Amino acid sequence: GKRILLTAHPDGMPDETHLRLESMPIPQPGSGEVLLRTVYLSLDPYMRGRMNPGKSYAQPVELGAPMVGGTVCEVMESHRDGFAEGDLVLAATGWQTHALSDGSGLRKLDPKAAPITTALGVMGMPGLTAYVGLFDHGRPQPGETVVVSAAAGAVGQVVGQIAKLKGCRVVGIAGAADKCAYVVEELGFDAAVNYRASDFAEQLAKACAEGVDVYFENVGGAVFDAVLPLMNDFGRIPVCGRIAHYNNAAASGGVEGGASPLVRTMGLVLVRRLTLRGFIVSDHADRLDDFLRDMGGWLRSGQLRYREDLVQGLDSAIDAFQGLLEGRNRGKLLVQVGAD
Numbered sequence: 001g002k003r004i005l006l007t008a009h010p011d012g013m014p015d016e017t018h019l020r021l022e023s024m025p026i027p028q029p030g031s032g033e034v035l036l037r038t039v040y041l042s043l044d045p046y047m048r049g050r051m052n053p054g055k056s057y058a059q060p061v062e063l064g065a066p067m068v069g070g071t072v073c074e075v076m077e078s079h080r081d082g083f084a085e086g087d088l089v090l091a092a093t094g095w096q097t098h099a100l101s102d103g104s105g106l107r108k109l110d111p112k113a114a115p116i117t118t119a120l121g122v123m124g125m126p127g128l129t130a131y132v133g134l135f136d137h138g139r140p141q142p143g144e145t146v147v148v149s150a151a152a153g154a155v156g157q158v159v160g161q162i163a164k165l166k167g168c169r170v171v172g173i174a175g176a177a178d179k180c181a182y183v184v185e186e187l188g189f190d191a192a193v194n195y196r197a198s199d200f201a202e203q204l205a206k207a208c209a210e211g212v213d214v215y216f217e218n219v220g221g222a223v224f225d226a227v228l229p230l231m232n233d234f235g236r237i238p239v240c241g242r243i244a245h246y247n248n249a250a251a252s253g254g255v256e257g258g259a260s261p262l263v264r265t266m267g268l269v270l271v272r273r274l275t276l277r278g279f280i281v282s283d284h285a286d287r288l289d290d291f292l293r294d295m296g297g298w299l300r301s302g303q304l305r306y307r308e309d310l311v312q313g314l315d316s317a318i319d320a321f322q323g324l325l326e327g328r329n330r331g332k333l334l335v336q337v338g339a340d
């Protein structure tokens with residue numbers, strides 16, 4: 001087998017000097033344990049935060065330990081009631097080809113209910129993030145304008161589509177022309193703007209002629225600065241992520257890097273009575289049943305579509321993860337892990 005360990009805290013973009021691929025013996029399951037083989041590993045932006053030393057909302061990965069991550073695994077050998085060889089499970093076994101489990105935290109997957117990859121994407125953590133962030137924190141009303149950044153990604157593509165299902169006008173922000181075209185032409189967003197364009201702020205203002213009622217914040221930085229002045233009174237900003245700052249966090253002692261026009265920002269928050277609400281998907285397990293029911297229905301009826309970006313082999317994980325932080329992925333990024 002193989003695994004990838006965190007060997008140093010990156011200061012900037014993580015690479016092979018911080019993440020080491022190594023061989024490992026395939027572990028032997030003891031009594032009460034199952035041996036899992038990774039079929040899919042999810043790569044997600046939060047992993048960059050786990051590479052930093054300080055505690056954020058979750059414990060950092062310790063140096064020398066395998067990187068954490070959500071996985072879809074196949075049970076290879078079971079010494080535990082309730083699990084049989086060949087079962088497919090949602091797990092969190094991290095960046096490795098094999099792992100042992102005592103069954104805790106495993107969720108069995110039914111490949112007939114939905115493709116198993118969706119358990120890591122549209123029907124999994126990113127989908128739940130979109131669902132609770134938009135519906136519980138964004139509280140969109142029919143006819144309102146919803147803007148979402150990182151719009152073509154795992155979370156953003158769901159946010160925009162379920163906002164459309166609620167009768168909103170949806171404007172996506174993404175960093176490539178093909179991503180903008182994808183969300184408008186294939187997902188039904190009303191408009192999309194490329195934040196790399198030199199006249200991005202003007203284009204965004206034009207696309208949001210009636211202002212912005214809900215901004216689903218995934219990015220921070222210059223994108224946040226461009227959206228904020230467009231917010232309508234009583235607008236809501238579910239602050240989901242700040243990916244533009246993730247590679248700067250360590251350099252600034254765990255605080256997000258980059259100069260912040262904090263005075264202007266807080267002035268607007270007060271005068272326009274905005275709600276900025278941070279949230280973490282793991283606090284919302286109580287919404288899992290509603291989420292699975294609604295999202296499963298929309299998926300089966302074809303009202304909800306999704307895109308996945310599959311790379312082959314655990315050896316590709318580091319390069320693919322760099323791509324995630326640079327915008328090379330096209331949809332939910334997954335590693336298809338072979339029988340290494």
Ligand code: NDP
Nearest residue numbers: 045129150153154155174175218241242243244280281327
């Ligand atoms: P994506 O599939 O959207 O992939 C990341 C995307 O971020 C890239 O493709 C890129 O798209 C964009 N990006 C990267 N760097 C920058 C930058 N400097 N400025 C602007 N955009 C950038 O990832 P996810 O959908 O999984 O995650 C989206 C956000 O949601 C992240 O911020 C993540 O941390 C957050 N999140 C938060 C959770 C919570 O519980 N609060 C749970 C899950 C996710 P582009 O080409 O458009 O730049």
